[in-house]
Amino acid sequence: MRCLVIEDDPVIAGHIVGGLGAAGIEATWAANAAQGLARGREGAFDSVVLDRLLPDGNGIDLLRTWRRHGPVPPVLMLSALGSVKDRIDGLESGADDYLAKPFHMAELVARLNAIARRAPLREGGDVAVRAVGRLRLDPSRHAACFGAASVELNRKLYSLLAHLMLHADRLVTRDMLLEHVWGYSFSPGTNIVESNMSRLRTRLQDLGIDPILTRRGEGYVLLAGACR
Amino acid sequence: MEQAARWPGAGRIFFLFGGVFALAMVLMGSVVFVVVERTVAMRIDADLLHHEGKFLRVPSGRAATSDEVAARIRDWQARKITSERTYSLFAPDGRLVAGRLYLRPQPGLSDVMFLGGGRTWQRGRALAERLRDGSLFVIVQHSETAASLRALLLPLVLATFVAALAAGLGATWLFAHLTARRLAATGATADAIAEAGDLSRRVPMHGLDGMFARQAESLNRMLDRMESLVETQRHFASALAHDLRTPLTRLSTLLTPDITGDEERLRHAIEAGMRECGGIIAIFDALLRLAEIEGGRHGGAMVDLSLDAVVEDVAETMEPVIADAGGTLLRGPMQSAAIHGDPGLITQLLVNLLQNVATHTPAGTCARLSLTRQADDVVLVLADNGPGLPHADRARVLRPFERGAGAADRRGSGLGLSIAQAIVRFHRGRIDLVDTGPGLEVRITFPAVVVV
Numbered sequence: 001m002r003c004l005v006i007e008d009d010p011v012i013a014g015h016i017v018g019g020l021g022a023a024g025i026e027a028t029w030a031a032n033a034a035q036g037l038a039r040g041r042e043g044a045f046d047s048v049v050l051d052r053l054l055p056d057g058n059g060i061d062l063l064r065t066w067r068r069h070g071p072v073p074p075v076l077m078l079s080a081l082g083s084v085k086d087r088i089d090g091l092e093s094g095a096d097d098y099l100a101k102p103f104h105m106a107e108l109v110a111r112l113n114a115i116a117r118r119a120p121l122r123e124g125g126d127v128a129v130r131a132v133g134r135l136r137l138d139p140s141r142h143a144a145c146f147g148a149a150s151v152e153l154n155r156k157l158y159s160l161l162a163h164l165m166l167h168a169d170r171l172v173t174r175d176m177l178l179e180h181v182w183g184y185s186f187s188p189g190t191n192i193v194e195s196n197m198s199r200l201r202t203r204l205q206d207l208g209i210d211p212i213l214t215r216r217g218e219g220y221v222l223l224a225g226a227c228r
Numbered sequence: 229m230e231q232a233a234r235w236p237g238a239g240r241i242f243f244l245f246g247g248v249f250a251l252a253m254v255l256m257g258s259v260v261f262v263v264v265e266r267t268v269a270m271r272i273d274a275d276l277l278h279h280e281g282k283f284l285r286v287p288s289g290r291a292a293t294s295d296e297v298a299a300r301i302r303d304w305q306a307r308k309i310t311s312e313r314t315y316s317l318f319a320p321d322g323r324l325v326a327g328r329l330y331l332r333p334q335p336g337l338s339d340v341m342f343l344g345g346g347r348t349w350q351r352g353r354a355l356a357e358r359l360r361d362g363s364l365f366v367i368v369q370h371s372e373t374a375a376s377l378r379a380l381l382l383p384l385v386l387a388t389f390v391a392a393l394a395a396g397l398g399a400t401w402l403f404a405h406l407t408a409r410r411l412a413a414t415g416a417t418a419d420a421i422a423e424a425g426d427l428s429r430r431v432p433m434h435g436l437d438g439m440f441a442r443q444a445e446s447l448n449r450m451l452d453r454m455e456s457l458v459e460t461q462r463h464f465a466s467a468l469a470h471d472l473r474t475p476l477t478r479l480s481t482l483l484t485p486d487i488t489g490d491e492e493r494l495r496h497a498i499e500a501g502m503r504e505c506g507g508i509i510a511i512f513d514a515l516l517r518l519a520e521i522e523g524g525r526h527g528g529a530m531v532d533l534s535l536d537a538v539v540e541d542v543a544e545t546m547e548p549v550i551a552d553a554g555g556t557l558l559r560g561p562m563q564s565a566a567i568h569g570d571p572g573l574i575t576q577l578l579v580n581l582l583q584n585v586a587t588h589t590p591a592g593t594c595a596r597l598s599l600t601r602q603a604d605d606v607v608l609v610l611a612d613n614g615p616g617l618p619h620a621d622r623a624r625v626l627r628p629f630e631r632g633a634g635a636a637d638r639r640g641s642g643l644g645l646s647i648a649q650a651i652v653r654f655h656r657g658r659i660d661l662v663d664t665g666p667g668l669e670v671r672i673t674f675p676a677v678v679v680v
Contacts (some may be wrong), residue, residue, distance in 0.1 A: 083520055084572070085527035102509070156545050182545065185527070186576045187513050190583040195548035217499060 133227030554591025
């Protein structure tokens with residue numbers, strides 16, 4: 001995967017480029033909006049990390065200009081402005097995800113992977129993945145099925161499993177789950193994800209599988225290999 | 229104090245009042261003058277007409293002939309020596325037939341001048357009427373009483389005017405003085421607060437009543453509110469500093485040089501350090517959120533939403549959290565109820581409240597969420613059978629960074645209930661903490677919306 005990083009702060013940019021490299025993502029750095037736009041239009045990138053505030057303009061305007069001239073790869077907007085309203089503005093301007101500074105590198109990589117993967121599905125609209133290996137979802141009964149066995153889930157656990165299955169084999173962070181499964185725009189300082197995840201894990205163990213891997217301090221991965 | 233107690237002068241209002249009062253007095257004097265004049269004049273005219281009737285009609289109702297009128301005049305002259313009236317009858321050729329006064333005014337009522345007793349000119353009122361044969365009947369009335377009344381009237385009105393004006397100005401001055409004295413106390417209090425910033429001062433209420441008492445009361449209420457706001461701010465800053473000191477101290481303890489070298493200890497220290505940083509960031513996130521909600525800048529949209537659906541949804545999410553903390557979350561009774569609100573905020577409100585149950589009650593606590601319609605309100609109750617809160621803590625825990633005395637640990641941002649309260653206020657609702665001994669009941673009332 002190739003990623004364009006448009007960020008004016010050299011320390012943060014170096015940190016991002018290095019972190020993406022370590023995660024196997026080839027990153028190119030642009031230090032301002034003009035450079036970012038030029039690089040973006042000449043090179044074929046799979047994703048963009050875009051700082052909202054740049055010395056020669058802001059990320060939202062850059063995105064608008066870029067979009068007028070052609071297709072834009074999935075964009076993760078970075079900002080020191082972390083309020084819900086700033087976030088809504090960023091997403092409405094066409095960014096695919098929004099991450100407030102300070103952030104963890106793992107969070108950035110996970111989100112970038114998620115939006116880059118989502119890209120080809122965007123046109124289709126239906127992003128639901130119904131099966132990973134022998135693990136299937138049955139939307140009519142809100143149930144998870146593994147082979148002949150099945151277990152019913154409440155709405156939250158069902159959505160949680162569906163989201164993990166959509167991103168099978170990729171890291172999904174706690175904040176990503178709060179945003180996408182729960183739709184919370186605030187950070188509940190509580191173990192909502194942990195407690196619900198442990199419930200889901202227990203349910204899946206009833207089916208005889210345990211495919212959810214916890215990466216301490218980072219997030220969760222649903223291992224497709226464990227669902228065979 | 230001395231400066232404030234000094235008579236500050238009533239200012240323009242005193243002269244304005246005085247001027248208006250004097251004008252009113254002049255107007256009143258003129259009215260009295262005119263009314264008295266007119267009344268006297270009308271009396272005289274009515275008299276003249278009455279006496280004319282007596283002379284020009286015989287008892288049977290027929291008009292008297294000029295001979296009969298002349299006879300009556302002579303008869304009247306013989307009987308009356310002095311009178312304020314004199315009667316005359318002139319023949320059609322202008323000759324004086326009866327009476328003594330040779331004065332021939334136009335028919336009808338008119339003012340005349342005549343020589344009284346042949347020596348002095350006097351003013352009088354005359355009524356002349358032409359009889360059928362062309363003779364002219366004249367009554368002239370010179371009223372001594374009317375004349376002396378007129379002479380008296382002008383000085384009387386003037387004297388009254390001057391006396392009333394003096395009294396009026398005096399009263400105005402006194403009123404202004406008393407008003408100023410009452411306002412001086414308010415001014416002194418305001419000055420003291422402005423100069424020394426002493427918000428504990430209040431406007432003294434003794435000696436005040438009516439509108440002054442009401443004004444002082446409302447000023448004092450404003451000062452109460454300001455004092456509590458300033459107190460909250462002061463407390464907020466010191467509490468924030470205190471709350472940040474704890475994780476920062478722990479963080480600096482973790483970052484000691486002796487952790488280097490040992491891979492395992494280093495990894496452990498980094499993890500613990502990240503947790504502390506996460507805690508600090510969470511405090512700031514919560515602070516920003518609180519400021520957003522209190523300022524109405526939280527970014528959500530207000531819609532008619534069914535509260536029971538939101539409650540069910542959050543309960544489903546939080547039930548495992550409470551279960552992991554060793555508690556139980558029950559639901560019911562749940563009536564369907566709609567409110568006008570921001571779904572994101574209402575969700576956060578419920579999450580915060582249930583999080584408190586998970587964090588601040590001992591294992592084995594059972595909490596129950598219920599939703600009922602009461603008249604025009606929707607009442608959401610979260611009751612638990614935990615240890616409850618002492619009365620003194622109940623108002624306190626709603627303030628930022630305040631925790632119940634029993635909360636031994638300092639987990640959480642300390643802002644959960646402040647945010648909950650801000651959300652409830654934003655929705656024009658009310659939050660009450662009630663001790664149910666044992667246990668705590670959080671009762672939230674929202675105005676209901678009727679969804680058609």
